[in-house]
Amino acid sequence: MKIGLIGCGRVGLTIGYFLKKKNLLYGVFDKDKNALKRAVKILKIKKNPDYANLIKNSSVLLFATPDDEIINAYNKAKKYIIDRKYLFHFSGLLPAEIFPKKRNIYRASIHPFATFPKIMIPSTRDRYILFAQGDKESIEIARATLPKKNFSIRKIKKGQKPLYHLLGVFSSNFVAGLSEAIQILIKKLGWKKENFEILALPMIFDSLNNVVKYGVEMGLSGPVIRGDVKTIGKHLKTLRSNPDLYDTYRALSRLIIKYAPGQRQKALRKILKIN
Template identity: 30%
Template sequence: MAHCVIGPGRLGSALLAALNASGQSVVAVGVRCAGSEDRASSPPFLDSTSAVAATLATGAATKVLWLTVPDDAIAAVAGQTAMASQPRGRVAVVHCSGLCDLNTLEPWRRVGAEVLSLHPLQTFAGSEGEAQRLNGIPIAVTAVSATARQLGEQLVNIIGGQAFLVPESAKPLYHLAATVASNLFVALQSQASELLRQAVNSADLEQAVQLLSPLLATSLRNIVERGPQAALTGPVARGDVGTVRAHLSLLERQPARVQLTYRALSLQALSLAAPRLDNEAVQTLRRILDSSPDHLTAPGPEIT
């Protein structure tokens, strides 16, 4: 196989490292910003069109073009590169978006390429060791044809991941799940850290993050090992109405979005805890958590 990676950002860089580590031939890296080319590097950094042309010119039986650009740019990059290409032999074009469907690669499909999507269920924050972030990671494979699905599974194996199939129609829901699990989880920890920072009267948010880290690590381990229902602890899990009332009272002095987050997630926790609580506790908790004050349900100020 011969590979071309277009978009050497966080994911693209990790992918490039994984392909190199597996002994694959990476012919070129495509860059979209003028002035970013570096023909002396190995593999060379070329403009996207030139990088694709160099890859297609090889004698490899299969040429794989990876588009690791932002979601909004996939269709444009696909159109630009396909328009200037004359594919020979087997060509596969892969985008790595968790949300976008395969229609974004339609320009390549029209010229005879196989199109598919491979999305790592992993976060890439730009820290050291990104090259190892794909090892053993679940990677969603979306393809229409059986041959494209087989190729997707082969590519996932090459870069060290674990393939699983996501139908094209389910990609938005899949991406929503990933967003809640990762991005919104980070936002939730930001809220928790700010509350703890206030409690210990510290100006250092990083200290609060470090203080919470053992609790966070244990909670995650319990979820993975035991599942959400068995991992749930705390006042809602115990049916402790008095503690929940005290929390709601404290939250009156916090921004509305923090209050809404507490209420919404406590109701989700209650759905997990309800089978082991008495009916009176469940009904009382549901009533006090569901009864948001009017100022919480009114439109809030725009966040800048």
């Protein structure tokens, strides 16, 4: 079965890398000529088909474009889609049904629950979990075609995708956002950047390990879990000059205030201005 890749960015190249290793990748396309040239070189494609033949001869088409470009990419390809095709996109938020339903088209979204900050070939991971939603036929093709050594496929319902995508945002983007907040505090102290690695990262890893080992409630330490109202008041006073850090402190405290001693929660809610 021939697989064509449309979109040669971070996700597309990573998936394409594993497919190429199994001789499943027929060819690639990107509207950016430089991105296409880079992909052909990185994936070591000796003879890349022209666009029309890529679409016509591929049984499976992977649309690895940004979300708002998926339909544009499909519209460009549709005049060459004549025989049976299995269409996939990689959006974590959008459903498979953004592709039109036709007798010869089977649709699915397959989203890797992972972060791709830049192109890393060979991949830093050997295995990815893909969350699949869409037509039964396409999901079956994905299971049969994608190398099981590298991909584990889990089904997800269409209505679950917004919450699922938020799970990824909280697990990745907001971890980076919290890291930015930490680095702002280090800068305000007048300390060097390397203190993020020396001081903050070990504490971050310890905190995550505590959550894994003991759960959120038992893995917590600090002023909120102690119900230390005076300390929290001093923190808020210090952060008033930076509205972003001030709001972040209040928002995160709100999530864990339920684990504070019951008799202290009312005072904590008051100082944190939580209704």
